[in-house]
Amino acid sequence: MKTFTTKAFKTLAISALLATTGVVVGVAAPAQAADKPAAPKYKLSKPVQQALAESQKLSAAGDNAGALAKANEAAALPSLTPDEVYMINAVKINIAIATKDNTLLEQALRGALSSGLVPPEDQAKFYRNLGALALQHNDYATATSDFEKLAALNPADTEPMIALAELYQRQKQPVKAVAMLGKVIDTAKANGTVAPETVYRRRLxxxxxxxxxxxxQPAAMALVAAYPNPVNWRDALTIFRDGANLDDQASLDTLRLMATVGALNGERDYAEYAETASNRGLPGEAKTALDEGVAKGMLSTSKPFVKELSGVVTPKIAADKASLPGLAKDAAKAANGKLALSTGDAMYGYGQYADAAAMYKLALSKGGIDADTANLRLGMVLAKSGDKAGAEAAFKAVAGPGARKTLAQYWLIWLSKKA
Incomplete structure (x- = not known):
């Protein structure tokens, strides 16, 4: 079987989430001139007010170097108040934007925040830009701190959370990254929306x-529950198969689910399904897998493998199918449910879902079989025959723990999407 790879899962690009260029920050305007008072909201000493007014005049004249020198002159004055710290850095922010000096901008933004006077409506803007600026020089720790503050300011905004997840991952903290992407998904649900498919795939x-x-598995199940397309189903079930160490029976049941949800893709998948069914003594199901693979262009009748396997199973089908009524009668008389279970499996392969359901129920009533296997397959045939409530009850009866319990949960997800 082809080994699963995460190459298909694209990293969420932080650059797509953050405004790392064209930084725009709203701040209160400083005094316009030396003889005009500062905005009433801010109380400035005369030396600070004068230096800032001169700074603005120089900036308006295009002398940004001189303007910065005057702002630094104000910053060097002793015993600055919070109002003065805020206004000095507001002036520096405007100079930084005019000169596209990101180093100065970052220093000024942090300086303004240190005053405690940045209005609540602007704090998110400040931290978003600070996070972007830190990312420009790969300062992940600082960016993380900024985006954590940003996320705390608006718990309903998922974009900072997505950025944080990537930052945690870049800092080799996958547990925190997965948890944060889970929070994105939960927050989106609380907002009445669904997180983007990329979030689910990245989490997985x-x-x-x-x-x-x-x-x-929780991440895989969440992915197919939110976005149940064939690609996601295939990825989720491939991961499940790779990690579950399945026996032949559970492997067959997984392939059956993959066939049902349209997740089989390529020659290898259909060949494996057909061969597994054949090895379990189910020629009808093996032939169905071969025929479907050929019909979808995944298998070629000219391939030696297809010719050989078709030559093995096709001659068995007529006698095998004709034997089912007699096997059903024998199963009713048997001391345990083993024959009923195997007869139900054969009926499944021929699409005789109602008869198969009766056999699985008989097997459960007689006992001597693995109840989880019987309940799982009972749910499968009831689902395929349209008995949604019965199928749901059967799947929920798979007690587990183990592969069959997980498969039952996947079937329940598929069932929940059916009309």
Whole structure:
């Protein structure tokens, strides 16, 4: 079987989430001239007021170097008040924007925040830009701190959370990254929306790459529940198969689910399904897998493997199918449910879902079989025959723990999407 790879899971680009260029920050305007008082909201000493007024005059004249020197002159004055710290840095911010000096901008933004006077409506803008600026020079720790503050300011905004998840991952903190992406998903639900598919896929990719066993299947199930397309189903079930160490029976049941959700893709998948069914003594199901693979262009009748397997299973089908009524009668008389279970499996392969359901129920009533296997397959045939409530009850009866419990949960997800 082809080994699963996370190459298909694209990293969420931080550059797409953050405004790392064209920084625009709203701040209160400083005094316009030396003989005009500062805005009433801010109380400035005469030396500070005069230096800032001169700074603005120089800036308006295009002398930004001189303007910065005057702002620094004000900053060097002793015993500055919070009002003065804020206004000095407001002037510096405007100079930094005019000169496209990101180093100065970052210093000024932090300086303004240190005053405690940045209005609440502007703090998010400040921290977003600070995070972007820190990212420009790969200062992940500082960017993380800024985006954590940004996220705290507006808990309903998922963009800072997405950025944080990537920052945690870049700093080799996959547990925190996965948890944060889970928070993105939960927050989106609380907002009445669905997080982007990339968030679900990224969460699964990080969990898989970091071997976070407890997080992999929840992330995979969440992905197919939110975005149940064939690609996501295939990725989720491939990951499940790779990590579950399945026996032949559970492997067959997984392939059956993949066939049902349209997740089989390529020659290898259909060949494996057909061969697994054949090895389990199910020629009808093996032939169905071969025929479907050929019909979808995944298998070629000219390939030796297809010719050989078709030559093995096709001659068996007529007698096998004709034997089912007699096997059903024998199963009713048997001391345990083993024959009923195997007969139900054969009926499944021929699409005789109602008859198969009766056999699985008989097997459960007689006992002597693995109840989880019987309930899982009972749910499968009831789902395929349209008995949604019955299928749901059967799947929920799979007690687990183990692969069959996980498969039942996947089937329940698929069932929930059916009309």
């Amino acid at each position: 990719a990080i969990a898989y790459d970091a071997k976070l066993t407890a997080d992999i």
